[in-house]
Amino acid sequence: MDRLSEMEAFATVVDQGGFTDAARKLGISKSAVSKHVSSLEARLGARLLNRTTRRVSPTEIGLAYYDRARxxxxxxxxxxxxxxxxxxxPSGMLRISVATDFGVNHLSPVLGDFLKEYPDITVNMVLNNRFVELISEGFDMAIRIGELEDSSLRARKLAETARRMIASPAYFAQYGRPGRIDDLNAHKLLHYSNDARGAVWRITAPSGEKRQVRTAGWLTVNDGQSLLNAAISGLGIAYLPTFLTAEALSQGLVEEALPDLPVDTQGIYAVYPPGRFTQPKVRAFINFLVGMFADRGPHDWTEPEPEETNVAVLRGVG
Incomplete structure (x- = not known):
């Protein structure tokens, strides 16, 4: 008899607690299950099951064999x-969790291209600023930024970002520009309330020393885009990722407060539940994102300028 069929019959008898229920589970006759188990015991030269008129249970050897067989x-x-x-x-519903700022600014604009490429996939993207439990909350994957705390998840790096302190030219004109980290204590600082590290900025000094600056008091918001808007309007200095501030910096709406500080980079990752293989819809989306963000970060987060159309060509001028 087939060795795998023998194993399956035996393991199902143990799982179901008897031959009758095992036969029903496997969709074969009770006698066929019995033959498989008897053949297995004969081949191994050991009794794997204790059989009585009321119940079937594995022997000590049978229990050890069951663990390996399963x-x-x-x-x-x-x-x-x-x-x-x-x-x-790839097909089916793909449920994604992503931080609001990254989702709105960089994931939402490219979802249309992905859905056109994979029309049998539907996407349910949930924007939030907390670490969701992927399996228990029913997510197929998440986009996470910074250090990965859950080592049980599988992860693939998509890009890098950096955190920089920025404020508007009008703010610097009114309050001055800090020359060193200690000067930040005299400035109006804008705090991101969802930061797991609390109401402090952890900054790397030019010497490599890690410094902490308290930020609570002037303005606290749980949304990065709102903090950027506040910085642009001159309310203070914000400490934000470059994927959010790059456009404003390139347009001169904000400037770096301490541009000579070492750059603290953060990885941007696609994370998904562990397993021996990846669902096709998840694999397709991750491969799509890898290609989409291949040239991004830690500072290259500005959108490319649209190509100018040659008016002379359109008019047929030679």
Whole structure:
């Protein structure tokens, strides 16, 4: 008999607690299940099950064999699923969690291209500023920025960003420009309330020393775009990622407060639940994002200028 079929029959008897329920689970006759188990015991030369008129239970050897057999059967099932998934076109609902600022500014604009490329996938993107529990909350994947705290998740790096202190030219004209980290204590600082590190900025000094500056008091907001808007309007100095501030910097709406400080970079990652294989819809989206953000970061987050159309060509002028 087939060795895998014998293993499956035995493991199902243990799982179901008897031959009748195992036969129903496997969709075969009770006698066929019994033959598989008897053949397995004969081949191994050991009794794996204690049989009574009321119940069936594994022997000590049977229990040890069950643990190994169940692993083999699970691996075989995953192998079959892997082949099936790799041959199927990506489809189904893709549920994504992403930080609001990154989702609005960089993920939303490219979703249309992805959906056109994969019309059988539908996307449910949830914008929030907290670390969701992927499996328990039903997410297929998330985009996370900074140090990855959950080492059990699989991750793929998409790009890098950096955090810089910025304020408007009008603010610097009114309050002056800080010359060193200690000068920040005399300035109006804008705080991001969802920062897990609390109401402090952790800054790397030119010497490499890690410094902390308290920021609570002037303005606290739980949204990075709102902090950027406040900085542009002259309300104070904000400490924000370059994926959010690059356009404003390039347009001169804000300037760096301490441009000579070392750059603290952060990775931007696609994270997804662990497993032996990745769902086609998740794999397709991650590969799409890798290509989309391949040339980004830590400072290159400005959108490319649209190409100018040659008016003479349009008019047919030679």
């Amino acid at each position: 692993r083999v059967l699970n691996d075989a099932g995953e192998a079959d699923a892997l082949v099936a998934s790799m041959q199927s076109a």
